[in-house]
Amino acid sequence: MTxxxxxxxxxxxxxxTTMLVATxxxxxxxxxxxxxxxxxxxxxxxxxxxxxxxGDISDIATMQPVLVNDTSSGRITTLLYDTILLQDPKTGExxxxxxxxxxxxxxxxxxxxxxxxxxWSDGKPIVAQDWLTGLLAVGKSAKTVRKSNFQDIQGFxxxxxxxxxxxxxxxLDTANPxxxxxxMAKVSCPAIIQLIGYVLPTQVFGKYVTATSKxxxxxNAPENTNPTVFSGPFTFKEWxxxxxxxxxxxxxxxxxxxxxxxxxxxxxxxxxxxxxxxxTGELTFGTIPAKDLADMQTVDSVTITKxxxxxxxxxxxxxxxxxxxxxxxxRVRQALAYGIDMDAVIKAVVFGEATKQVAHHxxxxxxxxxxxxxxxxxxxxxxxxxxxxxxxxPGSDGMLVNxxxxxxxxxxxxxxxxxxxxxxxxxxxDQYKQLGINAVSKPEAFQGLVTKLTTGDQTLEATIIGWSxxxxxxxxxxxxxxxxPNPATKVEGFGFxxxxxxxxxKAIEQGRNPTDGNCxxxxxxxxxxxxxxxxxxNQPYNFGYSNNVxxxxxxxxxxxxxxxxxxxxxxxxxxxxx
Amino acid sequence: MRNFIxxxxxxxxxxxxGISIITFVIVRMSPGDPIRLFTFGQRDITGEDIARLRxxxxxxxxxxxxxxxxxxxxxxxxxxxxxIYHQDAFQLLLTRVPATLQLAVVALGIQLLIGVxxxxxxxxxxxxxxxxxxxxxxxxxxxxxxxxxxxxLIIVFAVxxxxxxxxxxxxxxxxxxxxxxxxxHILLPAFVLSLTGIANYSRILRTETLDVLSxxxxxxxxxxxxxxxxxxxxxxxxxxxxxxxxxxxGILAALVGGALVVEQVFSWPGVGQxxxxxxxxxxYPIVQAATMFVSVLLVxxxxxxxxxxxxxxxxxKAG
Numbered sequence: 001m002t003x004x005x006x007x008x009x010x011x012x013x014x015x016x017t018t019m020l021v022a023t024x025x026x027x028x029x030x031x032x033x034x035x036x037x038x039x040x041x042x043x044x045x046x047x048x049x050x051x052x053x054x055g056d057i058s059d060i061a062t063m064q065p066v067l068v069n070d071t072s073s074g075r076i077t078t079l080l081y082d083t084i085l086l087q088d089p090k091t092g093e094x095x096x097x098x099x100x101x102x103x104x105x106x107x108x109x110x111x112x113x114x115x116x117x118x119x120w121s122d123g124k125p126i127v128a129q130d131w132l133t134g135l136l137a138v139g140k141s142a143k144t145v146r147k148s149n150f151q152d153i154q155g156f157x158x159x160x161x162x163x164x165x166x167x168x169x170x171x172l173d174t175a176n177p178x179x180x181x182x183x184m185a186k187v188s189c190p191a192i193i194q195l196i197g198y199v200l201p202t203q204v205f206g207k208y209v210t211a212t213s214k215x216x217x218x219x220n221a222p223e224n225t226n227p228t229v230f231s232g233p234f235t236f237k238e239w240x241x242x243x244x245x246x247x248x249x250x251x252x253x254x255x256x257x258x259x260x261x262x263x264x265x266x267x268x269x270x271x272x273x274x275x276x277x278x279x280t281g282e283l284t285f286g287t288i289p290a291k292d293l294a295d296m297q298t299v300d301s302v303t304i305t306k307x308x309x310x311x312x313x314x315x316x317x318x319x320x321x322x323x324x325x326x327x328x329x330x331r332v333r334q335a336l337a338y339g340i341d342m343d344a345v346i347k348a349v350v351f352g353e354a355t356k357q358v359a360h361h362x363x364x365x366x367x368x369x370x371x372x373x374x375x376x377x378x379x380x381x382x383x384x385x386x387x388x389x390x391x392x393x394p395g396s397d398g399m400l401v402n403x404x405x406x407x408x409x410x411x412x413x414x415x416x417x418x419x420x421x422x423x424x425x426x427x428x429x430d431q432y433k434q435l436g437i438n439a440v441s442k443p444e445a446f447q448g449l450v451t452k453l454t455t456g457d458q459t460l461e462a463t464i465i466g467w468s469x470x471x472x473x474x475x476x477x478x479x480x481x482x483x484x485p486n487p488a489t490k491v492e493g494f495g496f497x498x499x500x501x502x503x504x505x506k507a508i509e510q511g512r513n514p515t516d517g518n519c520x521x522x523x524x525x526x527x528x529x530x531x532x533x534x535x536x537x538n539q540p541y542n543f544g545y546s547n548n549v550x551x552x553x554x555x556x557x558x559x560x561x562x563x564x565x566x567x568x569x570x571x572x573x574x575x576x577x578x
Numbered sequence: 579m580r581n582f583i584x585x586x587x588x589x590x591x592x593x594x595x596g597i598s599i600i601t602f603v604i605v606r607m608s609p610g611d612p613i614r615l616f617t618f619g620q621r622d623i624t625g626e627d628i629a630r631l632r633x634x635x636x637x638x639x640x641x642x643x644x645x646x647x648x649x650x651x652x653x654x655x656x657x658x659x660x661x662i663y664h665q666d667a668f669q670l671l672l673t674r675v676p677a678t679l680q681l682a683v684v685a686l687g688i689q690l691l692i693g694v695x696x697x698x699x700x701x702x703x704x705x706x707x708x709x710x711x712x713x714x715x716x717x718x719x720x721x722x723x724x725x726x727x728x729x730x731l732i733i734v735f736a737v738x739x740x741x742x743x744x745x746x747x748x749x750x751x752x753x754x755x756x757x758x759x760x761x762x763h764i765l766l767p768a769f770v771l772s773l774t775g776i777a778n779y780s781r782i783l784r785t786e787t788l789d790v791l792s793x794x795x796x797x798x799x800x801x802x803x804x805x806x807x808x809x810x811x812x813x814x815x816x817x818x819x820x821x822x823x824x825x826x827x828g829i830l831a832a833l834v835g836g837a838l839v840v841e842q843v844f845s846w847p848g849v850g851q852x853x854x855x856x857x858x859x860x861x862y863p864i865v866q867a868a869t870m871f872v873s874v875l876l877v878x879x880x881x882x883x884x885x886x887x888x889x890x891x892x893x894x895k896a897g
Contacts, residue, residue, distance in 0.1 A: 053750050058855075059847075061662045069616055070662075142634040143664060148622035215634070219664060241673045242847030244750060264750050269845040272729070276744040279737050447610025447860055450618045477622060492614075492625060 046558065050576030051262040055274040055286030059242050059267045064224035065198040066137045066144050072265070079247060079263060079568060082231045082254070084112060084131065085196045087471050089563035091366055092310075093521070094192050098126065098199065098231070098254070099178075107187040107517035110195055114178035118254045120201050121230040126254075128172045128180035133205055134198030135167060140208070142215035149194040154183045165211040189512055189519040190472035201229040233258045233572040243267055259575035278302060278552045284576075285553035285560060289420075290353035293550055303560075305551040308364045310564050311468040312357045313421065314544040315412065315428060317461075320498035324410050324461035326402070331390040333539035337376040339383030339435045340428055346545050349423045353550065357543035359532035360475055364564040366521055367473035367511075367528040373536040383435055392436075400436040409438045414464035416443035421464045424544070428464075453496040456485030463496070464544075471565070473511075473528060479535070480508050499540035507531040582888055583881070590877045594870070598652070601869040602645050605862050612661050612860035613637065635661055652870065658863035662856075667863035671849065671871060677747055678848030680760075681840070682833035684768040689775030694822070696776065697783020698815060704788065712780055719777030728770045728843035735766060742766055745845035767844040771837055779822060786818035793817075 058072040065077040084099035094101075099112045118126040135153075138146050139160040150156045154169030173179035182195060204227075208218040227236045233255070234247035247263040266283060268274050275292045277283035279299050288296055296304060317327045317336070326332040337358075346354045358376055361368045392400040392408055400408040412429055414421040425441035432439035452460050467478065477483055477494055484495035511527035535541070551562045559573045613631045617623045632638045636647065636658075651658060657667040700712040736744035743749065743763050752759045790796060791814055799809045838850030845851075849868060856864035 051751060062664055064664075067664055069620070142630065145617055145620050145623060145627065145631070147630075148624050148627055151622070220659075225665060240754075240847075241670065242677075242852055243746060243748070246750075262751070266746065266750055267845065267847065268745055269842045269851060273745045273843075273845045276732055276737055280740060280744050282744060282746075282750075445609050447608070447615055447858075449610075451609065451611050451614050454614050454618065492628070 046259045046573070046575035047578055048259055048261075048575070050260050050578070051264060051284075052260050052557065052571075052574060052576070053264045053266050053282070053284045055268050055277050055283040056265050057268055057270060057274065060239070060245055060265070062224050063227050063236065063239075064218075064221065065200070066134065066141055066146065067219065067224060069145050075568060076245060076247075076265060078232065079234045079571065080227055080230050080232045080236060081199060082118075082233075083196050084114070084199060085192070086569060087193065087565045089561075089566035089569050090364070092364075092471055092473075092565045093366060094196070101192070103192070103519070105517075107514075107519055108184045110182045110184070110192070112180055112182070112195075113176070115254070116178070118178075118231065119252060120203075121235055121250050121252050122201075122203070123252065124201075124203060124229075125178070126199060126231055127177040127202075129177070129202050129206075130199045131180065131197055132167075132170055132172065133202045133209055134200045135170065136209035137198065137200060137205060137218045139167065140213055140215055140218050143219045150197070152184050152186055152188045152191060153195075154185050187513055187517045187519065189514065189524055190474040192519075193470075193472040199231060201231070204229050234263050237262075253572060255572055258572040263571065278554075281554060283554075284557050285551065288550050288552050290350040290547070290550065293351060293353060296550075296552055301555055302552050303555050303557075305553070305560075305562055306353075306548045307551075307562065307564050308355060308362060309547045309549050310362060310364060311466055312362055312544055312546040313354075313424065313464065313466040314357070315424075315542040316463045316465065316497050317540055317542070318458070318463075318496070318498060319540055320458070321461045322458055324408070325406065326390065326392060326408050326410075327461065329390045330538050331386045332392070333542075334376075335383040335386035335390070335435070336432065337539050337542050338379045338386065340431045340542065341378040342376075342542075342545065343378070345424060345427050345431075348427055349420055350545070350547055353548040354545035355548075357546050359536045359543060360479065361473055361528060361532060362469065362546045365469065365473050367525055369529040369532045370525075371529050371533065373532065376539075380434070387435065394436050398436060399438055407438055408436070410461055411440055411442050412462045412464060413442045413444055413449060413460055415446035415449050417446070421466075425464050428542075454485060454492045454494065455490075456487045456492075456496060456498070458487065460496070473524075474508075475528075475531065476508050476512050479504065479531070481505050497540040499538060501534050501538065504531055504534040507534070579885075579888065583885065586881050586884055590881065593877060594873060597873045598649065598866075598870060599645070601866055602648065603641075605860075605865050606641055606644075608860075610860055612862065615860055616661065635659075648866065652866075657867035657870070660856075660864050661861045662859055662864075663861075667861075667867040668871075670864065671852065671867045674847060674849045674852045675871075677846060678837055678841070678850065680747075681764060681768055681771060681837055681846060681848060684764050685771035685775065685833055685837075688768055688772040689779055690822075692772070693776040693779025694783055694819070696780035698787055698810070698818075700780060700784040701787035701791065702810065709784075712784070716777040716781045719773045722773065724770050724773070724839045725843050727773065728766070728840060731766050731770065732843070747846060767840050767846055770843070771833065771840045775833075782822060783818060786821060787814060790814045790818045 056072050058070060060073040060076050061070055062068060062073050063077055063080060065081055068074050068077055082098050084097060085094045085101065086097040087093065088095050098118045099114045101110060101112045103110055112128070112131070114126055114128065120126055135150060138144050138150060139156060147160055153167060155164060155167045156169065158164040159167045169183040169185070171181045184191060204223050205218070205221065208221050225239065230236070230250055231254070233250055233253045235250045237246040237248045239245050244267060245265040249258045249261055251257045266277070268277060271289050274283065274286045275288050275296065278286055278288065278296070281301060293304070296302065317333055318324065319328050321327050342356045346352060346356065355363065358373050359369065387400060391402050395401040395407070402408070410432060412425045414425045416422065422441070422443050425443070429439040429441045449463065449465070453463060453465070479495065481495065481500035483493035484498055484500060485491055485493045507527045507530040511524045511531065514523065549564070551567070553560045556577045558575050558577055559570060561570065613628055613635070617628060617631070629638070636644060639647070648658065655668060659665060660667045660670055663670055696712050696715070700709045703709045732744050735742045742765060747760065747763050748754060748756065749759050796809060796814055799813050837848055838854055840846065841848045841851035842854060849871070853865060853868040856868070
């Protein structure tokens with residue numbers, strides 16, 4: 001067979017196949033097979049040179065850490081500016097990076113000391129003042145969303161409100177320029193993660209955070225989009241907007257120069273483009289959706305690494321809904337947990353690439369409870385009994401009605417365009433119909449949904465959405481009763497289930513601001529077990545599932561070891577096998 | 579002619595003001611709030627933070643006042659700062675224009691290079707199998723969704739055959755002036771973007787050529803014993819092309835505006851993709867800057883079209 005004939009046959013075969021695929025109905029879920037293990041052990045002699053190309057569906061917005069409010073920008077700034085502490089990639093616990101730290105016995109004073117060999121790319125040593133410059137930048141900026149992270153530092157609020165020109169709680173060690181202390185106004189367990197803050201080169205940004213600087217000075221600084229001095233493993237080379245960001249290796253990086261010459265973030269329009277780029281080898285690594293896993297497993301040139309996502313997708317019940325009154329009853333919400341076969345849903349919606357959730361924290365977090373929680377295994381009979389106990393009995397048409405003759409109608413809203421959530425809403429509605437609940441799914445624009453949720457719009461009865469959980473397991477923002485929105489007083493918040501429980505509030509408060517000052521992992525975990533047990537029993541959410549992250553990398557990429565809390569933490573050790 | 583152009587330019591002003599009002603109102607009336615969107619799920623965000631951000635972006639003023647502020651600034655080419663990028667919205671938009679123009683111009687070239695000959699062939703071979711194939715192609719070209727065709731072409735030519743790249747406008751690491759590499763990247767998106775135009779041109783040219791071929795001057799040319807090729811290409815085609823040439827002005831603007839889907843499928847960093855993402859993120863300044871940019875482009879290109887018409891047919895100028 002000639003080359004032309006062969007090509008023609010390939011073309012015809014491929015075209016016919018794609019036509020079939022394109023015209024077929026929804027794809028049947030490929031059986032999830034066990035993923036290959038992560039990249040092979042590191043070679044003792046890494047090869048120098050080459051380029052890492054990461055696929056991302058969003059362009060970066062800024063390279064100023066203080067202004068970052070998106071994942072893509074966050075990842076780039078991490079590569080340009082190193083941090084004083086790093087969350088352990090697997091456990092999330094804070095570990096020393098550029099600095100070591102200690103906490104006073106009363107839990108109010110934090111002492112940090114930068115390692116002696118930490119330096120900027122221009123040769124200057126990194127000093128305590130650089131961390132303070134980052135904090136001053138947060139205080140000055142009008143456009144940062146990070147101010148509240150530092151509200152417990154003594155004097156920070158006065159500084160941000162322009163009532164003071166310094167932050168009284170921060171003291172730089174006059175004898176040791178690499179050492180400083182931070183005094184907190186109250187004990188705050190999440191503080192250690194928040195105090196990681198931002199280390200900015202004072203020789204660059206110092207002029208934007210003087211006593212007379214205006215907010216726009218730091219917000220519009222040219223170095224925010226064209227940085228010049230770096231502490232991270234890479235330096236900035238070029239930003240081709242909407243297309244790629246090109247970083248070069250920092251030859252003076254304090255942990256040793258990276259093995260690869262360049263790190264490029266290639267911006268792609270959607271997840272499908274990332275999958276294609278990984279298949280063709282145009283990308284070195286990127287994440288893929290579960291629907292592409294079976295296809296990707298047929299590609300010989302890549303390695304697939306799976307780990308659990310630091311977040312979950314859930315159905316939130318409006319327990320104060322004036323239209324779906326049944327949701328106020330704990331037994332009904334429990335019935336809604338027993339009455340949905342979440343394992344089957346996971347297979348149908350995310351091809352088995354997720355773990356069922358029955359409480360707020362996910363298993364990869366240290367706060368995940370060790371005590372047994374009710375697993376809410378699918379049990380239709382039990383669900384029907386609970387509904388009957390709650391006063392919902394089948395009417396003449398088989399659909400549930402209460403004593404007042406009101407039908408159990410339930411609208412499950414979710415953000416349109418998110419295929420996974422739309423499918424989940426449809427499957428959930430179908431399963432609840434089998435219980436006699438008149439459930440329907442309703443996709444609507446994410447932008448509008450967010451406003452409805454945070455303002456406590458009572459037209460929402462049930463909502464499918466997801467949480468990305470932060471570095472610290474503190475659930476205050478989502479579950480404390482102070483976060484319940486109130487449309488009458490225009491108070492906004494993320495407590496859109498309107499569920500509250502004094503014991504749960506107390507557990508959250510003790511896990512965040514313990515009266516005994518004990519911020520140990522063990523002490524906090526005990527509080528979070530109480531918190532999760534209350535949630536597990538009361539089911540203000542059907543906690544849904546936590547997806548697997550599917551990281552795909554070319555086999556030539558060595559030492560790539562992503563984990564739930566970090567992906568690029570060891571990027572300087574990555575190398576390309578030629 | 580000068581009065582004609584001036585009159586058209588004066589007409590354009592209320593059109594653009596109308597577009598600016600409609601865009602401004604629609605963008606702000608659409609569901610959702612940009613600040614709530616940015617801060618959704620943000621740890622420890624407070625009502626005070628949200629109020630401060632809303633003030634920083636000028637969103638705490640009444641909408642009519644916001645519009646007046648925006649209009650005054652826009653007249654000085656200041657479209658405000660992007661909520662997401664914290665940079666000048668118009669400057670950001672301009673960085674995307676070359677990619678879209680590049681795609682639109684190449685697509686236009688493909689449309690003409692393929693569409694015109696197909697139309698002429700269909701007319702000359704009227705009633706034959708060639709005419710039938712071209713007419714079917716014309717229908718299919720209109721009917722096939724761009725996103726579907728784009729994905730199929732990517733699977734075939736990029737993923738399976740590895741002949742062409744699957745996305746972007748340049749291979750990572752290549753110089754921005756590497757023309758062969760750029761050509762390889764633009765081939766698939768430009769073809770997909772041009773498909774409707776090819777179908778249009780072949781249909782218009784077929785009809786026009788058939789019409790011209792039946793006119794007296796063509797019969798006269800035949801009677802004079804001119805070669806068939808001379809009759810078709812020198813006499814008939816020149817006349818048949820007039821509607822195509824006059825329509826070109828509007829088509830470039832339509833291509834720029836219509837490249838959204840193609841840019842999304844091929845990750846082409848142009849105006850369409852940028853605007854789409856800004857609309858999703860409710861980045862008002864960028865959406866408004868992009869809408870005004872495309873509107874001005876359309877108004878100017880329609881003006882050029884009208885001028886071309888006026889040159890071809892002076893009766894229009896008089897009217």
